[in-house]
Amino acid sequence: MDYWELYQLMLHSRLFEECVKQLFNDGMISGEMHLGIGEEAIAAGVISQLSPGDALALDHRGTPQLLMWGIEPAALLKEFLGREDGLCNGQGGHMHLFSAEHLSASSGIVGASGPAGVGFALAAKRLRPGTISTAWFGEGATNEGTMMEAWNLAVVWQLPLLFICKDNDYSITTPSQTVRGGHLTEKARSFGLRTLSVNGADIEEVWLGAKEMIEHTRSGHGPVFLHARCRHFENHFIGMQSARMANNPLKEIIPLVPGITKALFRRGGVPFSERLRNVGATLGVAASSKSESQAKADDPILRTRFKLAAEDANRLTGLEDNIQAEIQRVLNEVLSSNNALEKIR
Amino acid sequence: MDYWELYQLMLHSRLFEECVKQLFNDGMISGEMHLGIGEEAIAAGVISQLSPGDALALDHRGTPQLLMWGIEPAALLKEFLGREDGLCNGQGGHMHLFSAEHLSASSGIVGASGPAGVGFALAAKRLRPGTISTAWFGEGATNEGTMMEAWNLAVVWQLPLLFICKDNDYSITTPSQTVRGGHLTEKARSFGLRTLSVNGADIEEVWLGAKEMIEHTRSGHGPVFLHARCRHFENHFIGMQSARMANNPLKEIIPLVPGITKALFRRGGVPFSERLRNVGATLGVAASSKSESQAKADDPILRTRFKLAAEDANRLTGLEDNIQAEIQRVLNEVLSSNNALEKIR
Amino acid sequence: MSVMKFGDAIQDAIAQSMGEDPRIILIGEDIHAYRMKLFIQFGEERLLATPISESSFLGAAVTASMAGLRPIVDLTLVDFIAVAMDPLMNHAAKLEVFSGGKWNAPLVVWAACGGGYGDGGQHEQSLWGWLAHIPGLTVAVPSNPADAGGLMTAAVEHDSPVIFLEHKMLADYWLEWMGGSWRETIHIDVPAEGTVGPVPKKWAAIPFGKAAIRKEGNDLTLFSVGVGVHQSMEAAAVLEKHDVSAGVVDLRSVSPLDVETICNTMAVTGNMIVVDEDYRGFGLSAEVAAVALEAGLKFNYRRVCTNGTIPYARRLEEQVLPNTNRILEAVVDLLDTNLPI
Amino acid sequence: MSVMKFGDAIQDAIAQSMGEDPRIILIGEDIHAYRMKLFIQFGEERLLATPISESSFLGAAVTASMAGLRPIVDLTLVDFIAVAMDPLMNHAAKLEVFSGGKWNAPLVVWAACGGGYGDGGQHEQSLWGWLAHIPGLTVAVPSNPADAGGLMTAAVEHDSPVIFLEHKMLADYWLEWMGGSWRETIHIDVPAEGTVGPVPKKWAAIPFGKAAIRKEGNDLTLFSVGVGVHQSMEAAAVLEKHDVSAGVVDLRSVSPLDVETICNTMAVTGNMIVVDEDYRGFGLSAEVAAVALEAGLKFNYRRVCTNGTIPYARRLEEQVLPNTNRILEAVVDLLDTNLPI
C-alpha cells in the first residue's frame, strides 16, 4: 500500500469535484449533481487494486471512481458541461457516464448497478479469465429487489465480482436504519456472499479490506461484499434544499412559513401538539443533513493528510501543488474551449 | 388441535382437486392447472387457525387454501370451467381467484404474493386491528426481488403478517438448491423476520408451528415466516411434459428422438461424450419429477389417516364417505347445470 | 377563487381529501421531507416513509386499496415505474376483469414526469401514452393548478387505479430541487400560466375524459397535455398574427380520451397536430389520430413528440423535446404554407 | 428447402448461430428443460439456468452484452417483462444515446406471447406495441417458421437490443405444454400455415423493417403480425368469394415499421384495417395509421385488437381477442356494405 499514491488519487478527485461544484453553482451544469466527496478512500482503496480488463458498474455517484480508473478529467468535465466533445458527447451527463474502453457503466436508477455488476462479471469469467467486476452502490440501494437478486445470482454463478456498499446511513433524507429490516452485512452474508465491513474514511482499512476481498474473488472463490461506512460532505446532491435550509435557515425557511402555518391550523389531521412535533421532525431533516456535512472528522482526505504531513511535509506540499495545478490546467483547457462559455440556457 | 377436523379439511381439498384433475384431463378446464395436492397439511394447519377478517395473498397454487377458507366448492369449480356463475364470472380462472368477501387474492406472477400480503397486512393493522394477513408462495419465489423487498417492508412497518413458504425443492423443473445462494430461512431471518421450519407433511408440526407464528404476529410482535417442506404429487401443473415422459416414456420420448439425434450430431457445440451426458441431464428432469410424485411417504393425508384409523376406524370411514359424497354432490350440481356441458372449444 | 402554485394545488387538494377521508394514506420514499405540509398536518401515521423498493410498496398499495384503504403512492419520478410495473400492469389494472367485476383497486400513483431541465433520459420521461396502453388504468396529466387539484381530487375519489402525472416544469418544488430557482444563472423554460393560477375555494373532482378547449380555432387544432398545452398556446398566438386560427385542446386525461371533443374539433378544422412530450411512436400522438379516423373523419396530420431517448445536454434535449418552434414548423409543413415564422 | 415446425425453426436458427459464434449464450429459467435440443448440443456452459429473478438476469445480460457476450434471454412469457422492465427500458434501450453512440447492447429478449388457449390475462398478453414505444428497442413478431428462424438470426446478429416474440399458438411446444396436443378433447385454434412450413437450408438474417405482402389486394389492406396474419388471410379468402379484394401485409417487425410498404399499399386501396392482438389503444394499430397519415395519405380505417384485459374462459377471450369474424365485421363496417358474411 502506497499512502502517497492513494492520497494523490483521493485529493485529485476531491479537487476535481470541488471544481464541479463551483461550475454547478455557477449554473454551467444541469440536473441533479451527486458528488462523491467523502467517499474518496473507498474509491481509491478499491480502484487502485484493479487491473486492466476489470469492470466498473456504478450508480449515480461515480465520478471519483471513473477519475481514479483513468478516464480523462477533461472528458468528464466536458460531459458535465454537456459538450459534444465530452465523454459521451454530452448525451449521458453526470448520472449516465459510460466508457466501453474502461468497461465502465453508470446508472441513475437505484439498484441497477447490482445486476450490471453481475453481467460484467459473467463476461469477465467467460471472456477474460482473471479479470473481475465491481458493483458500486449506497446502502439505500440494498433494499431494491433487483440488488438482492443480483447478490443471489452472483453466488449461484460463482462470479468474480466485488460488491461495494458505500454506507453513509442516508438515502436522500431518509435514515436508512429506519427503513431496513435486519442487519445489512448479515443480510448479504445470508446470500452466501463473503462480507467485510470497514471504516470507509480510513484508507488503510479500506485498502487492506479491498485487497483481501479482491484476491478472494479474483482467484475464483466467488463473489464478495465490501461494506464501507462513510459520510457525504455535500449531501445527497449539490444544493439539496434541506442542506440549504441548514446553511441559510432564514433565506430558505421563511418562504415556507405560510405553507407551514396553513398545515398547522387547517381542519382535519392530527392534534396541534402533534403537528408541532411534525414540524420539528420534517425540519429536523435539514439539521441532520447539516450534521452529516459537518462530520469532518470522517474526512478520509484530512485523515490521510495528517499522516503524510508528519512523514514529509515538503513532499506533501509539492504533491498538493501539482494536483492543484493539474486540475486548474484541466479547468482552463476545458473552459477556454467552451465555445459557448455560456450558462445553461 | 383437532385431528379429525384437520383431516376433513385436507381430504376435502384432496378429493376436490382430484376431481379437478379429472375435468382437466377430460378437456373441460383450460390453461395451466397447478394443484396443491401434497400441500394440504400446510394449508389446513394455517387456515384452520385464521379468524374472520384475516386475509389471504395466494400464488398460482391456491385452491386448497380457498376451499378451507370457506369459498364455495361449486363456485370454484364453475370458475375453473369458465362459467358465468363462477367465483369470478369465469373471467379469472384458476390462477386468478379473487373473493373480496374472503379478503383473498391470487396471482400468476411469481413473487407477487409477497407485496400483496404486505398490503393486506397494512390494511389489517389500520382498519381491523387484531386481524392478520397471510402470504403464500413456493421456495422458488423467494429469489424474486419483490418478495425480498416485501419481507423488508413488513419488518419496517411491523405488520401483522404471516409469510408461508411451501418448499417442495423445485420451481417447475429446476431444483431450487441449484439456483439459491445461502440458506432460505437464514435469509429470511436476516431481514428481521422470526422464522420457523416445519415438515409440511406433518399436520401436527404445521399446526403447532402455525399457532406459535400466528399468535406472535397477531399480538403485534411483527411479521413471521413459516417454512414448510413438502412434495407435489401432481408435478408443477397437471400433465407437465416431463411427468408424462416419466409415466409413459415410449409415447412421450419417441417423438423427441429425431430432434435429440440432430442435436447430438450437429456441427458446433460440445464434444459428443458431453452431449450424451446432457441428454441424460435433460431427460433426468423427467426422472426427478417422477421421483417427486412417488414420494407418497410424504403424503400428509396418508399420514394423518393412518393415525385416525387406529383411533376410530368407523368414524373415519363415515367421515370419508361424507366428504366423498359431498364432492360428488358438488360435481353433479355443477355439471348438471353446465349449460354447454361441452369441452373447451 | 384564490391563486395557487401548481404543486401547492395538488397537495392542497390531497389535504382536503385526507381531512375528509381517513382511509387515504400516502406512501413513498422521503415522504416526510418531500411532502412537508401534508406531513405536518397528518403525521407519520398517514404518510408512510418507505425503503427504496418501489415494486413492493406499490404492490402493497394495490392490496391495501382492495382491503379498504385509499393509498396514494408517491413514486417520485415516473421513470421509476420501470422497476415496479408488475403491480400496476398485471395486478391493479386487471383486478376488475379478473374478479368478474366484483373487486377493484382504488389507488393513485402520483409521479412527476417530463423534461426540459437537463437531467437526462432516465429522469425526464413522460410515459403517459405507454401507461395508457394498459387497459384498466386511468392516466391524468394536468396543465395548470386548477386542473391539478381537480384531477387529483378525482383520482382519490376514483374506484380504480389512476396514474396522476405532474410535470416537473409546472411544479415549483421540482424546480426548487433541480436548482432552477436558487441558481440565479440557470434558465429553465417554465410556462407561467401553468405554474401559478386561480383555484376554487373548495376542491371538486374534474371528471376524467373531458378535454378543455383552451382556444378555439378554425384552421387547425393542436392537441396536447401538460407543458405541451402551453407550448401550443404560444404557437397559436404566433399563428394568430399570421392569420392562422389555431385551436388548442388540452386533453387533461390521456386515458380515457375525450373522443367527442377530438372528433368535433376535427370536423371543423380538418387539420390535426398532436403535441406530445411522450415518445413519438405507439403512443398518444398516434391514438388521437386513430380515434378520429375510426369515427370516419378525414384530416391532415402532423405530430410533435419526443424523438428518441432524451440526451443530457440542454442544447441537445431541446432538439428532441417538443417546443414552440417545432410546433410552428409542423404547422407550416401541414398547411404547406410559407409563414415567415 | 426443408420443412420445419415454428418452434424448431427458432431453435434451429439459434443452434446455427451458436455453432458459429461462441459469444452467444442463452439465459433463462428452466432453460435445460425448455430448450432441450440446444442444451444437448451446447451444455450448461452456454445455457445458463437462472433463479426466478428476471430483473437481475435481464439486467446482467445487458452489461454482459456490453462486455462482449451475445446473450439471448429466454423470458418464458412476455407478460413477465413487467417485473424486469427497467433493464430493458432505462438501460439497454438508452445506452446508445447515453454513451454518445459509442457503446451498445447486442442482446436478444426471447419471449412467448399471445392468447387463445384459456390461460387468462396475466399469461396471454402480446405487448409488442407497448415495447415498441420505447426508443432503442427493435421488436420482431414472426408469423411462420421461415420468418421465425430468419428474424431470430437477424436478432442475434443485431448490434442493439431486440425483442423477439414467438406466438404460443404458432409454437408447437407451447401447445404441448398447455395440453393442446395431448388432451385429445381440447380444441385450440392453431393456424396450420404458421406452425409448419418450408425453411431454408442455411439460416440467413431477414432484415428488420421489411414487411411481407402475403396477398395482394385492391379494395382494402389488412395489416398484422403473428397469428393475426393468418386470421387476416382467412378473412381475405372469405372476402374473395364476395368479390372483395383484400390485401394482407405481414409487418414482421413492429419496430421498425415498414412505412414504405404501409404507404404504398394505402395509396392503392385507401382502406386500412389493422389486426393487432396487442391492446387496442396507444399501440401498433394506431401507429400504422399515424405513419400513413404523416405521409399525407387519406384513407378509411378500422382496427381489430384485443379489447381490454383478457378473461380466462375460452368463450370470453374469444370475444376479446381478434378473430376472423371480427375482421370480417370490421370490413363490412368499413366498406359500408352488406356482404352476407
Ligand SMILES: Cc1ncc(C[n+]2csc(CCOP(=O)(O)OP(=O)(O)O)c2C)c(N)n1
Ligand atoms: C429506482 C429508483 N428509485 C428512486 C430513485 C431516487 N433516488 C436517487 S438516489 C436515491 C438514494 C440512494 O441512496 P443510496 O443508495 O444510499 O446512495 P447515496 O445517494 O446515499 O449515495 C434515491 C432514492 C432512483 N433514482 N431510482
Ligand SMILES: Cc1ncc(C[n+]2csc(CCOP(=O)(O)OP(=O)(O)O)c2C)c(N)n1
Ligand atoms: C415473474 C414470473 N416468472 C416466471 C413465472 C413462471 N412460473 C410459474 S410458476 C413457477 C415456479 C414457481 O416455483 P415455486 O415458487 O417454488 O412454486 P411451486 O410452483 O413450486 O409451488 C414459474 C417459474 C411466473 N409465473 N412469473
Ligand SMILES: [Mg+2]
Ligand atoms: Mg446512502
Ligand SMILES: [Mg+2]
Ligand atoms: Mg416450489
